[in-house]
Amino acid sequence: MIFTQNAINTRKNLVASALSPALSEQDIVLVFAGSPIQKPGGHDQTYTFLPHPDYFWLTGSRRPFGVSAFSKKDGWIDYVLPISRDERIWEGGTEQVIAGEDIKNFDSWLSKKAPAKTYLIGQFDQHRHLSKVAEEERIKLQELFNQVRRVKDQEEIKLIQNIAHMANEGYKRIKNIIRPGLTERQIQIEYETEVLRAGSEKFPYDSIVGTGTNSAILHAIPTPRVLKDGEHVLIDAGADVHDYCVDITRNFAVNGTYSSRQKMIHDLVLKAQETSIALCRPGVDWKDVHLASARVMAQGLNDLGILKISAEEAIETSAIAVFFPHGVGHMVGLRVRDVGGPYNPNPKKYAGARLRVDMPLREGHLMTVEPGLYFIPALLDDEMTRKDFKDAINWSEVEKWKDFGGIRIEDDILVTKNGPENLTAIVEK
Numbered sequence: 001m002i003f004t005q006n007a008i009n010t011r012k013n014l015v016a017s018a019l020s021p022a023l024s025e026q027d028i029v030l031v032f033a034g035s036p037i038q039k040p041g042g043h044d045q046t047y048t049f050l051p052h053p054d055y056f057w058l059t060g061s062r063r064p065f066g067v068s069a070f071s072k073k074d075g076w077i078d079y080v081l082p083i084s085r086d087e088r089i090w091e092g093g094t095e096q097v098i099a100g101e102d103i104k105n106f107d108s109w110l111s112k113k114a115p116a117k118t119y120l121i122g123q124f125d126q127h128r129h130l131s132k133v134a135e136e137e138r139i140k141l142q143e144l145f146n147q148v149r150r151v152k153d154q155e156e157i158k159l160i161q162n163i164a165h166m167a168n169e170g171y172k173r174i175k176n177i178i179r180p181g182l183t184e185r186q187i188q189i190e191y192e193t194e195v196l197r198a199g200s201e202k203f204p205y206d207s208i209v210g211t212g213t214n215s216a217i218l219h220a221i222p223t224p225r226v227l228k229d230g231e232h233v234l235i236d237a238g239a240d241v242h243d244y245c246v247d248i249t250r251n252f253a254v255n256g257t258y259s260s261r262q263k264m265i266h267d268l269v270l271k272a273q274e275t276s277i278a279l280c281r282p283g284v285d286w287k288d289v290h291l292a293s294a295r296v297m298a299q300g301l302n303d304l305g306i307l308k309i310s311a312e313e314a315i316e317t318s319a320i321a322v323f324f325p326h327g328v329g330h331m332v333g334l335r336v337r338d339v340g341g342p343y344n345p346n347p348k349k350y351a352g353a354r355l356r357v358d359m360p361l362r363e364g365h366l367m368t369v370e371p372g373l374y375f376i377p378a379l380l381d382d383e384m385t386r387k388d389f390k391d392a393i394n395w396s397e398v399e400k401w402k403d404f405g406g407i408r409i410e411d412d413i414l415v416t417k418n419g420p421e422n423l424t425a426i427v428e429k
Contacts, residue, residue: 001060001098002242007155008060011148012076015058018144025072026116029141030130031055033066034123050243052123053334057149061098062242067106071115079106121145139342146339150331151364156244157414157423160333160366164246164412164424166198167239171250171427178252180229184209184222187233195239204245204336208236211254215405216374218326227254232262234408238336247332247368248424249410264304265373265407270429272296272371273409276328280367280413280420286357287350290328293371294320294351301373306401309392314351319392321352322379329368330356332412338366365415366423374406 001008019029033055036046049064059068065081078100101109110118110130118132119141131138152160170191177190187209195203210220211227215234227233236249251266253259258266272293279289298311298320306323307314314320327350331338341359348358361367379385380398409429414421 002159003060003155005060007153008058010153011058012070014148015145016070016075018148019070019141020072022141022144023072024116027071027119028110028113028115028117029070029119029121030110030124030127031058031068031070032120032122032124032127033059033061033064035064035126053243053339054122054145054149056243057334059098063097065103066098066100067103069106069110071113077101077109079103079109143342146342149334149339151362152333152366152414153364156333157366159241159244160246160412161423163200163239163241163244164248164426166195166200166241167237167246167248167424168426169198170195170237170239171235171248174235174250174252175428178227178233178254178256180227180254182227183224184211184214184220184227184233185224187227187235188222188237191235191237195237198239200239200241202240204238204240204243204247208234208249210234210405213377213403213405215251215407216376218372218374218376229255230259232258232405232407234406236408236410243335244333245336246412246424247336247370247410248412248427249370249372249408250427250429251407251409261401261404262407265404266409268297268300269371269373269407269409271300273369273411276369276371277411277413277420277422280361280369280415282361282363282415282417284361286359286361286367287355289361289367289369290350290353290355291315293328293369294324294353297324297371297373305394305397307392308394314392317389317392318349318352319389322385322389322393323373323375324351324371325353325374325376325379326372327353327355327357329370329410331366332368333366361415363415363417367413367415368410369413370408370410372406372408374408375401375404376406377402 033051036049039045051062067079069077080100081103120131173194188207208220209222211233212231214220231254233252238246276289276293298314301307331340340357347354411422411424
């Protein structure tokens with residue numbers, strides 16, 4: 001098991017303390033691992049099983065069908081799927097089974113308990129009929145669970161730091177081989193090969209590689225496009241072990257030296273990132289971390305003559321979102337989109353961007369900080385954009401930058417009582 005039993009016990013105790021005040025003696029909380037999904041037309045083939053992160057974090061188990069049950073009277077009881085004879089023959093039976101009751105006894109146990117209320121957490125779609133509370137009430141309890149899980153413990157932090165070293169091998173490889181004539185796809189292959197060789201099991205998301213104007217595509221899929229002398233390349237790629245991961249973005253000059261324009265934008269984005277990272281402290285609202293980057297980059301665009309209005313006006317009118325259209329970051333760690341704030345179907349916009357997180361930071365939160373400046377044709381040539389920001393943006397100046405692409409810089413920042421700690425600082429900028 002990737003975590004010690006002591007760490008697992010501590011997590012369960014923390015969750016129990018958080019949930020107990022909201023529960024009666026007759027209530028039960030069920031945390032489900034989920035089940036494999038069959039491939040269409042694949043007969044007995046399934047997609048690689050990924051346990052729901054709530055269940056994996058709580059138990060350390062990666063086996064399907066598991067259920068972890070909690071009540072104030074009995075504490076935690078784990079129901080697990082034993083390794084079958086057929087599984088040992090076909091799969092080797094290498095997945096460690098945590099201590100617990102046989103899952104075949106779960107239904108009868110729950111029936112005998114006859115709970116007053118049953119709260120469901122994790123991958124519970126197939127068990128939705130077991131719920132005995134309104135969805136609003138379930139979400140409130142889920143948020144109590146989330147508040148505990150958002151805080152990374154020392155074993156999680158150490159694992160993520162190790163994964164950052166794996167990703168660093170890929171970025172070092174890129175630095176050594178990048179040159180005109182390579183393709184985006186070749187960059188991806190070289191990066192991913194080196195990271196897998198360093199110990200990564202898989203990748204937390206599809207690697208993003210964009211050269212030239214493709215670097216302005218936020219989720220650029222690597223293509224056969226050839227890297228040209230004078231261009232820069234944006235690489236947003238990570239590494240993953242048991243769903244724990246890092247999310248990193250770096251930029252490279254194809255010929256090894258930035259042009260004056262590339263250096264100007266890179267330095268501006270780096271200044272925005274450093275300003276936002278400095279704010280990653282307990283009690284700081286995440287929206288203020290985002291606005292700090294937006295303000296720095298808006299001022300820079302004003303200095304370049306691209307924005308005709310002040311930085312504050314660019315934030316108030318959302319004009320900065322034409323060049324910085326996404327939030328400054330998100331929670332990361334267990335999956336690339338780790339558990340964020342309470343679900344909000346209508347998130348508020350700040351400086352024109354919807355944020356994935358909108359709450360105060362706490363010690364132990366792990367956040368990506370990834371400001372970016374882009375010249376995106378789809379935005380710059382959009383009729384509505386031109387109309388809304390007719391007098392805010394110097395459109396004749398913008399024309400000179402439409403072939404630039406974009407630059408984003410991203411690191412994973414741990415919030416501590418002593419200030420921000422960059423867990424991906426090993427990757428050179």
